[in-house]
Structures are given as C-alpha cells and as structure tokens.
Amino acid sequence: MVMLLQERSARSVLDVQPSGVIRVAGRTLSVSPVFDTYWRFAAARQKVYEARLAGGPGPFTDDPILQRHRFTNCFRAADRVSQDLIGDVIYQGDPAWEEVFFRTLLFKIFNKTSTWQLLTGELGEVRWDSYDYRAYDRVLSQAFKAGQRLYSAAYIVPPPQLGEHRKHRNHLRLLEMMMQAGAPRRVLSAPAMQDAYRVLLDFPALGPFLAYQFVTDLNYAAEMPFSEMDFVVPGPGARDGIRKCFGPASDGIEADIIRYMADTQEEHFTRLGLAFPGLRGRRLQLIDCQNLFCEVDKYARVAHPQIAGISGRSRIKQTYRQQAAPMRAWFPPKWRLNGPA
Structure with a gap:
C-alpha cells in the first residue's frame, strides 16, 4: 500500500533552528536562501507536471524561470525517458x-x-x-x-x-x-x-x-524488491545544489543531507505554506530528492546568481519547448499508483 503523505509526517525528524541552521550527521549547517527555494521549486515544478497531464495550452506556470528553461520532473519515474523505459522496455x-x-x-x-x-x-x-x-x-x-x-x-x-x-x-x-x-x-x-x-x-x-x-x-522491475528509500549516491549536480543550500560545511555528508530532505519534506512544505500532493500520494524518495538538488542547482544560477556552487556554472543551457505528444503517467505496478486497469 502506498504510504500517503500525511501518514508519514508524524514520524519525521525536523531539526530546523530559528537561527537558520539545521543539524545533520552531527554537523550544524547554515541555511542559505536556496534551501527554501528547493521546496518552492519542487512545489512549482510538480504543479507544472500536473497541469501538463491535465492538458490545456499552457503556460503552466507564472514562474519566468520555469517558463523559459527546461527542468526534469520532481519524480524521476515521471520523466519522459523513464516513462519510455518503464512502459516500453521493462514491462x-x-x-x-x-x-x-x-x-x-x-x-x-x-x-x-x-x-x-x-x-x-x-x-x-x-x-x-x-x-x-x-x-x-x-x-x-x-x-x-x-x-x-x-x-x-x-x-x-x-x-x-x-x-x-x-x-x-x-x-x-x-x-x-x-x-x-x-x-x-x-x-x-x-x-x-x-x-x-x-x-x-x-x-x-x-x-x-x-x-x-x-x-x-x-529496481522499477517487478522482480526487484527494494525501496527507493534504501540508500542514495549523490551525483555531481546534486553536490552543487547541496553546496548552494548549505555551503562548504556540507562536504562529505551529502547522502545524509539528501535523507534529511526526504525525511522532513512534509514539515518544510507546511512551514512555507506550499501544497505538495506528491505523485498520487507517493512521497519524494531519496532518488527524487537527489535529482531535485541537481535541478535547484540550475534554477539557482538565475534565481540566486550570487550563491556559488562547486562547478562555477552560471547559465542554464536547455530552454523549455512544449511538446505536442501527450504525456504518459504509468508507473511500476508494484507501487500501486496506476489505479484500475
């Protein structure tokens, strides 16, 4: 059974201090403005996804950065190539x-x-x-x-x-x-x-x-039994996004930070007054929070150009082009998100 967002919130481990710091893996990390942008970006990008699924001509957001540039979905499995893999290859x-x-x-x-x-x-x-x-x-x-x-x-x-x-x-x-x-x-x-x-x-x-x-x-395949909350490996883009959120003190504990983000997501969306229904009730998993750091790294190049990451990149290369092809939204059946056949 998919665990709904509200069912997990009571068990999360929020540890945000009024002074703008969080504690992760025994370290005290200062929070930059990109930290709240992470949650606002996630909520806005998920709204774009849901609006595109519902159809209509667009634009699907009033955020000028999202209107102009291409970003992946909040949930990795919802992206076009993952959908092709799941529907046309694995199953x-x-x-x-x-x-x-x-x-x-x-x-x-x-x-x-x-x-x-x-x-x-x-x-x-x-x-x-x-x-x-x-x-x-x-x-x-x-x-x-x-x-x-x-x-x-x-x-x-x-x-x-x-x-x-x-x-x-x-x-x-x-x-x-x-x-x-x-x-x-x-x-x-x-x-x-x-x-x-x-x-x-x-x-x-x-x-x-x-x-x-x-x-x-x-792990999308029916035979693979693992949870996407089992473990995470931060990629280069995620490390850039984490550095922009927390500074150099985050070096070496990026996987712990990604888990913190997954564990505390409901509290941060609530704290900022953001609606985030998840993927048909499915919470952001570790892989999704990892990917979101990559996307927020790109978003922050325009929204927070004064905050440096690791790579030093300052532009978003890909521009948004609306595709005429209808979107698919079919997920591994073991997740129980697809509804009646």
Whole structure:
C-alpha cells in the first residue's frame, strides 16, 4: 500500500533552528536562501507536471524561470525517458528476469528512446538469448554514419576500453561481459539495494553515480524488491545544489543531507505554506530528492546568481519547448499508483 503523505509526517525528524541552521550527521549547517527555494521549486515544478497531464495550452506556470528553461520532473519515474523505459522496455517483452535486465541496461547505456526504437525496428524483439553482436553493431554503425545521435546528453556513460574502436561497440562488449558474468542473477539475489549497486560498480566504466542510476532503473522491475528509500549516491549536480543550500560545511555528508530532505519534506512544505500532493500520494524518495538538488542547482544560477556552487556554472543551457505528444503517467505496478486497469 502506498504510504500517503500525511501518514508519514508524524514520524519525521525536523531539526530546523530559528537561527537558520539545521543539524545533520552531527554537523550544524547554515541555511542559505536556496534551501527554501528547493521546496518552492519542487512545489512549482510538480504543479507544472500536473497541469501538463491535465492538458490545456499552457503556460503552466507564472514562474519566468520555469517558463523559459527546461527542468526534469520532481519524480524521476515521471520523466519522459523513464516513462519510455518503464512502459516500453521493462514491462514489454519476455518477463524473464535475465531478459528484463538485458533490455533495461541496453536502453540505459544509450538513454535515448530513438536508439531503442532503431534497434527494435531493425532487429525485432531485443533478447539476450538471441543476441548477435554483429547485428547490433551493424544497425548502430549505420545510424552513426548517417549522422544519427545514438546517446542522450542527460548524463555521460564513459566507454570502457574493451578492444573496440567505437564507443557503442565497447558498450555492447560491456553489456556482454555483464551478462556472461552472471550480473542479472547476482543483482537479483543481493540482500539490499546497496549490494545490488556494488555488483554493477564492479564493471568497467560504471562509477558510483552511473551504478546508482542503473540499479534504480532495474529496481522499477517487478522482480526487484527494494525501496527507493534504501540508500542514495549523490551525483555531481546534486553536490552543487547541496553546496548552494548549505555551503562548504556540507562536504562529505551529502547522502545524509539528501535523507534529511526526504525525511522532513512534509514539515518544510507546511512551514512555507506550499501544497505538495506528491505523485498520487507517493512521497519524494531519496532518488527524487537527489535529482531535485541537481535541478535547484540550475534554477539557482538565475534565481540566486550570487550563491556559488562547486562547478562555477552560471547559465542554464536547455530552454523549455512544449511538446505536442501527450504525456504518459504509468508507473511500476508494484507501487500501486496506476489505479484500475
């Protein structure tokens, strides 16, 4: 059963002092104006998401920064690429876990729906038990020569050095290595999400951030039993956002801060008079709070240009363009958010 927002609020551990500081992991952290912006951004961005789902011509907000620039949704699973992964990859095709693992990792290595559609359009059903390196390389190489972009710019998956001369070929070899090393079985039999993450971390080119992103994607599948509140790995963008909220004293305890944000979310929304219904009653999870720090880092470049992060970036690169395609909102059935069939 999904735990509703109000059902969790009595058990949270708010520790905000009147002086504008919080205590996390034994440290006293000064709060910058970006801290309240985090909560206001989350509430405003969720309203945009709900308004877009409801339809209508827009604009969906009167916030000029949100109107002009592109930001991801508050809930990672609601973003377009995650929706494509959940609906068209994980829950389509052979439900055998080895095949689900193979499809998920193949999709996520490129993280681009058009590349997945290219492969399925040319090769039919994507399956490990009928996988042929030469066929997959042929399709991808032809597309690359034709100028088609194979990879998303959302995050960079560095190519492992596995003897091939093209990035996509080395990534295919990496996926082969994972399958042949029994990664699907080892991930599924892991006693905790962090143990499953460590299985992925052992493979070439999968650093902490990517391994965490991939195990989160795999955890959308019906077979994976873990909670998104199990653990978190802060990425570079989240560290930037955390630094803007709390300053250098936050260094080294970013994961504790993300957990603090998840645990205390109801109190902060209430404190600021903000309505935040969650995702059909689902609270922000650790992965969502981590992502929100990335987005608030970008938002603060315009809203709070005087407050420095780590990277020193001062512009938001992506501008908002309204898409004509209707939005999907279908989530892992085990979350029980989809309503009657």
